[in-house]
Amino acid sequence: MNTATGPASGAATPILRVAGLSARIAGQQVVEDVSFSVPATGITALLGRNGVGKTSTIKAIIGLIDRSGVVELGGERIDKEATYKIIKRGVGYVPEDREVFSKLTVAENLRLAERDAAPRRQLVEELFPDLLARSGQMAGTLSGGQQQMVSLARALLNTNKVLLVDEPTKGLAPRIVGEVAETLAEAARTVPILLVEQNLHVVRQLAGGAVVLSGGRVVHTGPARDFLDDAALIHRHLGVSTDAAAPGDPVRRGAAQ
Numbered sequence: 001m002n003t004a005t006g007p008a009s010g011a012a013t014p015i016l017r018v019a020g021l022s023a024r025i026a027g028q029q030v031v032e033d034v035s036f037s038v039p040a041t042g043i044t045a046l047l048g049r050n051g052v053g054k055t056s057t058i059k060a061i062i063g064l065i066d067r068s069g070v071v072e073l074g075g076e077r078i079d080k081e082a083t084y085k086i087i088k089r090g091v092g093y094v095p096e097d098r099e100v101f102s103k104l105t106v107a108e109n110l111r112l113a114e115r116d117a118a119p120r121r122q123l124v125e126e127l128f129p130d131l132l133a134r135s136g137q138m139a140g141t142l143s144g145g146q147q148q149m150v151s152l153a154r155a156l157l158n159t160n161k162v163l164l165v166d167e168p169t170k171g172l173a174p175r176i177v178g179e180v181a182e183t184l185a186e187a188a189r190t191v192p193i194l195l196v197e198q199n200l201h202v203v204r205q206l207a208g209g210a211v212v213l214s215g216g217r218v219v220h221t222g223p224a225r226d227f228l229d230d231a232a233l234i235h236r237h238l239g240v241s242t243d244a245a246a247p248g249d250p251v252r253r254g255a256a257q
Protein backbone atom coordinates (compact mmCIF):
# COMPACT_ATOMS: atom_id res chain seq x y z
CA MET A 1 0.00 0.00 0.00
CA ASN A 2 1.25 3.44 -0.79
CA THR A 3 -0.98 6.22 0.34
CA ALA A 4 0.66 9.40 -0.76
CA THR A 5 1.98 11.53 -3.49
CA GLY A 6 5.48 12.84 -2.97
CA PRO A 7 6.93 16.34 -2.87
CA ALA A 8 8.21 15.91 -6.38
CA SER A 9 5.13 14.30 -7.87
CA GLY A 10 2.39 16.92 -7.91
CA ALA A 11 1.95 20.52 -8.89
CA ALA A 12 -1.03 21.10 -6.57
CA THR A 13 -0.74 23.67 -3.80
CA PRO A 14 0.94 22.10 -0.78
CA ILE A 15 -0.96 22.09 2.49
CA LEU A 16 2.21 23.04 4.36
CA ARG A 17 5.13 25.03 3.00
CA VAL A 18 8.27 25.66 5.00
CA ALA A 19 10.87 28.07 3.63
CA GLY A 20 14.12 29.17 5.24
CA LEU A 21 13.05 27.83 8.63
CA SER A 22 15.70 28.13 11.32
CA ALA A 23 15.57 27.48 15.05
CA ARG A 24 17.93 27.41 18.01
CA ILE A 25 17.70 25.55 21.30
CA ALA A 26 19.91 26.65 24.18
CA GLY A 27 22.13 28.60 21.80
CA GLN A 28 22.57 25.66 19.42
CA GLN A 29 21.37 25.89 15.82
CA VAL A 30 19.11 22.82 15.53
CA VAL A 31 17.18 23.77 12.36
CA GLU A 32 19.02 25.65 9.65
CA ASP A 33 17.42 27.21 6.58
CA VAL A 34 15.04 24.28 6.12
CA SER A 35 12.67 24.37 3.13
CA PHE A 36 10.19 21.75 1.98
CA SER A 37 6.53 21.26 1.15
CA VAL A 38 3.93 18.77 2.33
CA PRO A 39 1.39 17.83 -0.37
CA ALA A 40 -2.31 18.14 0.40
CA THR A 41 -2.78 14.37 0.34
CA GLY A 42 -0.96 11.35 1.68
CA ILE A 43 2.02 10.92 3.95
CA THR A 44 5.34 12.73 3.66
CA ALA A 45 8.19 11.27 5.70
CA LEU A 46 10.68 13.45 7.54
CA LEU A 47 13.82 11.34 7.85
CA GLY A 48 17.34 11.55 9.24
CA ARG A 49 19.70 10.11 11.81
CA ASN A 50 19.19 10.62 15.53
CA GLY A 51 19.62 14.22 16.59
CA VAL A 52 19.55 15.83 13.12
CA GLY A 53 16.61 18.07 13.98
CA LYS A 54 13.44 16.23 12.93
CA THR A 55 11.55 16.85 16.16
CA SER A 56 12.91 20.39 16.32
CA THR A 57 11.62 21.05 12.80
CA ILE A 58 8.14 19.94 13.81
CA LYS A 59 8.30 21.99 17.00
CA ALA A 60 9.47 25.01 15.01
CA ILE A 61 6.55 24.62 12.59
CA ILE A 62 4.05 24.84 15.42
CA GLY A 63 5.96 27.45 17.40
CA LEU A 64 6.98 25.29 20.34
CA ILE A 65 10.53 26.60 19.92
CA ASP A 66 11.64 30.03 18.72
CA ARG A 67 11.99 30.09 14.97
CA SER A 68 12.52 32.33 11.99
CA GLY A 69 11.50 31.80 8.38
CA VAL A 70 8.26 31.15 6.57
CA VAL A 71 5.63 28.54 7.42
CA GLU A 72 2.45 28.55 5.35
CA LEU A 73 -0.66 26.50 6.00
CA GLY A 74 -2.82 26.30 2.90
CA GLY A 75 -1.02 29.36 1.52
CA GLU A 76 -1.40 31.48 4.71
CA ARG A 77 1.52 32.51 6.89
CA ILE A 78 1.39 30.99 10.38
CA ASP A 79 5.00 31.52 11.44
CA LYS A 80 4.26 34.55 13.62
CA GLU A 81 1.41 32.88 15.47
CA ALA A 82 1.35 31.25 18.88
CA THR A 83 1.13 27.47 19.11
CA TYR A 84 -2.47 27.39 20.32
CA LYS A 85 -3.57 29.48 17.33
CA ILE A 86 -1.69 27.23 14.91
CA ILE A 87 -3.38 24.19 16.44
CA LYS A 88 -6.77 25.93 16.20
CA ARG A 89 -6.11 26.64 12.53
CA GLY A 90 -5.93 22.90 11.96
CA VAL A 91 -2.42 21.66 12.54
CA GLY A 92 -2.70 18.47 14.59
CA TYR A 93 0.33 17.39 16.60
CA VAL A 94 1.06 13.87 17.83
CA PRO A 95 4.22 14.23 19.96
CA GLU A 96 7.01 11.71 20.19
CA ASP A 97 6.39 10.89 23.85
CA ARG A 98 2.61 10.51 23.35
CA GLU A 99 1.79 12.73 26.33
CA VAL A 100 -1.39 11.03 27.47
CA PHE A 101 -2.86 12.09 30.81
CA SER A 102 -1.93 8.98 32.75
CA LYS A 103 -4.32 9.57 35.66
CA LEU A 104 -7.30 10.10 33.36
CA THR A 105 -9.29 7.42 31.60
CA VAL A 106 -9.11 6.82 27.86
CA ALA A 107 -12.54 8.45 27.47
CA GLU A 108 -11.44 11.49 29.48
CA ASN A 109 -8.25 11.81 27.44
CA LEU A 110 -10.32 11.83 24.27
CA ARG A 111 -12.96 14.21 25.59
CA LEU A 112 -10.30 16.73 26.63
CA ALA A 113 -8.95 16.74 23.09
CA GLU A 114 -12.28 17.61 21.48
CA ARG A 115 -11.99 21.05 19.90
CA ASP A 116 -14.58 20.97 17.14
CA ALA A 117 -18.30 21.50 17.71
CA ALA A 118 -18.83 18.14 16.02
CA PRO A 119 -15.84 15.96 16.92
CA ARG A 120 -15.33 12.96 14.66
CA ARG A 121 -16.16 10.38 17.31
CA GLN A 122 -17.49 7.86 14.80
CA LEU A 123 -14.25 7.90 12.80
CA VAL A 124 -12.25 7.41 15.99
CA GLU A 125 -14.48 4.56 17.13
CA GLU A 126 -14.05 2.85 13.74
CA LEU A 127 -10.28 3.32 13.70
CA PHE A 128 -9.69 2.42 17.34
CA PRO A 129 -12.15 -0.27 18.45
CA ASP A 130 -9.73 -1.35 21.18
CA LEU A 131 -9.87 2.10 22.75
CA LEU A 132 -13.65 1.97 22.79
CA ALA A 133 -13.41 -1.26 24.76
CA ARG A 134 -10.95 0.38 27.16
CA SER A 135 -12.71 3.72 27.55
CA GLY A 136 -12.84 3.42 31.35
CA GLN A 137 -9.21 2.36 31.74
CA MET A 138 -6.60 4.78 33.15
CA ALA A 139 -4.40 5.86 30.23
CA GLY A 140 -1.27 5.37 32.37
CA THR A 141 -2.02 1.64 32.56
CA LEU A 142 -2.15 1.20 28.76
CA SER A 143 0.69 -0.36 26.79
CA GLY A 144 2.95 1.89 24.71
CA GLY A 145 1.06 0.94 21.56
CA GLN A 146 -2.30 1.63 23.16
CA GLN A 147 -1.07 5.01 24.40
CA GLN A 148 0.09 5.75 20.88
CA MET A 149 -3.41 4.99 19.63
CA VAL A 150 -4.87 7.41 22.24
CA SER A 151 -2.45 10.08 21.05
CA LEU A 152 -3.40 9.51 17.40
CA ALA A 153 -7.10 9.32 18.23
CA ARG A 154 -6.96 12.68 20.02
CA ALA A 155 -5.54 14.33 16.92
CA LEU A 156 -8.06 12.63 14.62
CA LEU A 157 -11.08 13.70 16.67
CA ASN A 158 -10.74 17.17 15.22
CA THR A 159 -10.87 18.18 11.59
CA ASN A 160 -7.28 19.13 10.88
CA LYS A 161 -5.70 20.42 7.70
CA VAL A 162 -2.50 18.51 8.38
CA LEU A 163 -1.12 16.19 11.07
CA LEU A 164 2.46 16.29 12.37
CA VAL A 165 3.20 12.84 13.78
CA ASP A 166 6.53 12.32 15.55
CA GLU A 167 7.98 8.77 15.72
CA PRO A 168 4.72 6.93 16.39
CA THR A 169 6.29 3.46 16.23
CA LYS A 170 9.25 4.19 18.50
CA GLY A 171 9.77 1.49 21.11
CA LEU A 172 6.81 -0.62 19.99
CA ALA A 173 6.78 -4.38 19.41
CA PRO A 174 6.77 -5.46 15.73
CA ARG A 175 3.11 -6.53 15.71
CA ILE A 176 2.07 -3.21 17.22
CA VAL A 177 4.25 -1.32 14.73
CA GLY A 178 2.16 -2.93 12.01
CA GLU A 179 -1.09 -1.91 13.70
CA VAL A 180 0.06 1.69 14.12
CA ALA A 181 1.17 1.76 10.47
CA GLU A 182 -2.23 0.46 9.32
CA THR A 183 -3.96 3.08 11.43
CA LEU A 184 -1.79 5.83 9.97
CA ALA A 185 -2.62 4.61 6.48
CA GLU A 186 -6.34 4.83 7.31
CA ALA A 187 -5.89 8.25 8.92
CA ALA A 188 -4.08 9.50 5.82
CA ARG A 189 -7.24 8.94 3.83
CA THR A 190 -8.77 11.81 5.81
CA VAL A 191 -5.84 14.17 6.43
CA PRO A 192 -2.34 14.73 5.00
CA ILE A 193 0.45 13.75 7.39
CA LEU A 194 4.05 14.82 7.95
CA LEU A 195 5.56 11.77 9.60
CA VAL A 196 8.84 11.50 11.47
CA GLU A 197 9.67 7.80 11.30
CA GLN A 198 12.86 5.82 11.85
CA ASN A 199 11.43 2.48 10.73
CA LEU A 200 12.10 2.40 7.00
CA HIS A 201 9.71 -0.49 6.40
CA VAL A 202 6.94 1.72 7.73
CA VAL A 203 8.18 4.59 5.58
CA ARG A 204 8.11 2.33 2.53
CA GLN A 205 4.61 1.18 3.36
CA LEU A 206 3.18 4.62 3.99
CA ALA A 207 5.08 7.52 2.53
CA GLY A 208 4.78 9.06 -0.89
CA GLY A 209 7.39 11.72 -0.37
CA ALA A 210 10.53 11.99 1.71
CA VAL A 211 12.37 14.94 3.16
CA VAL A 212 15.77 14.01 4.60
CA LEU A 213 17.61 16.10 7.18
CA SER A 214 21.23 16.10 8.23
CA GLY A 215 22.76 18.53 10.69
CA GLY A 216 19.57 20.58 10.81
CA ARG A 217 19.50 21.04 7.04
CA VAL A 218 17.53 19.43 4.21
CA VAL A 219 19.86 17.17 2.24
CA HIS A 220 17.35 15.34 0.03
CA THR A 221 13.72 15.59 -1.08
CA GLY A 222 11.78 13.47 -3.53
CA PRO A 223 9.60 10.39 -3.83
CA ALA A 224 10.10 8.10 -0.82
CA ARG A 225 10.51 5.01 -3.01
CA ASP A 226 13.41 6.59 -4.92
CA PHE A 227 15.21 7.36 -1.68
CA LEU A 228 14.51 3.95 -0.15
CA ASP A 229 15.74 2.17 -3.28
CA ASP A 230 19.05 4.07 -3.33
CA ALA A 231 21.54 2.24 -1.12
CA ALA A 232 24.15 4.97 -1.35
CA LEU A 233 21.73 7.72 -0.33
CA ILE A 234 20.41 5.67 2.56
CA HIS A 235 23.88 4.89 3.79
CA ARG A 236 25.06 8.48 3.43
CA HIS A 237 22.09 10.15 5.11
CA LEU A 238 20.83 7.54 7.56
CA GLY A 239 23.94 5.46 8.18
CA VAL A 240 22.10 2.16 7.73
CA SER A 241 22.25 -0.59 5.14
CA THR A 242 19.60 -1.16 2.52
CA ASP A 243 18.29 -4.10 4.55
CA ALA A 244 16.63 -1.56 6.79
CA ALA A 245 14.74 -0.23 3.81
CA ALA A 246 14.06 -3.44 1.88
CA PRO A 247 10.43 -4.14 1.05
CA GLY A 248 8.83 -5.96 3.93
CA ASP A 249 5.83 -6.26 6.12
CA PRO A 250 6.26 -4.02 9.19
CA VAL A 251 4.05 -6.40 11.13
CA ARG A 252 6.91 -8.89 10.91
CA ARG A 253 9.86 -6.64 10.22
CA GLY A 254 8.87 -3.53 12.16
CA ALA A 255 11.51 -3.80 14.86
CA ALA A 256 14.34 -4.54 12.49
CA GLN A 257 16.21 -1.34 13.41
Ligand SMILES: Nc1ncnc2c1ncn2[C@@H]1O[C@H](COP(=O)(O)OP(=O)(O)OP(=O)(O)O)[C@@H](O)[C@H]1O
Pocket residue numbers: 025026028030048049050051052053054055056057
Ligand atom coordinates in the same frame (compact mmCIF):
# COMPACT_ATOMS: atom_id res chain seq x y z
N1 LIG B 1 15.76 20.71 25.11
C1 LIG B 1 16.95 20.67 24.48
N2 LIG B 1 18.03 21.26 24.99
C2 LIG B 1 19.23 21.25 24.35
N3 LIG B 1 19.41 20.67 23.15
C3 LIG B 1 18.36 20.07 22.58
C4 LIG B 1 17.07 20.03 23.20
N4 LIG B 1 16.23 19.36 22.40
C5 LIG B 1 16.95 18.98 21.32
N5 LIG B 1 18.22 19.41 21.43
C6 LIG B 1 19.30 19.18 20.45
O1 LIG B 1 18.83 19.58 19.18
C7 LIG B 1 19.33 18.72 18.17
C8 LIG B 1 18.17 18.19 17.36
O2 LIG B 1 17.35 17.39 18.20
P1 LIG B 1 15.97 16.76 17.67
O3 LIG B 1 15.29 16.12 18.83
O4 LIG B 1 15.25 17.77 16.90
O5 LIG B 1 16.54 15.66 16.67
P2 LIG B 1 15.79 14.41 16.04
O6 LIG B 1 16.26 14.34 14.64
O7 LIG B 1 14.33 14.51 16.26
O8 LIG B 1 16.41 13.23 16.90
P3 LIG B 1 15.79 11.80 17.32
O9 LIG B 1 15.66 11.01 16.06
O10 LIG B 1 16.85 11.24 18.21
O11 LIG B 1 14.49 12.04 18.02
C9 LIG B 1 20.12 17.63 18.88
O12 LIG B 1 21.47 17.94 18.78
C10 LIG B 1 19.64 17.71 20.29
O13 LIG B 1 20.65 17.33 21.18
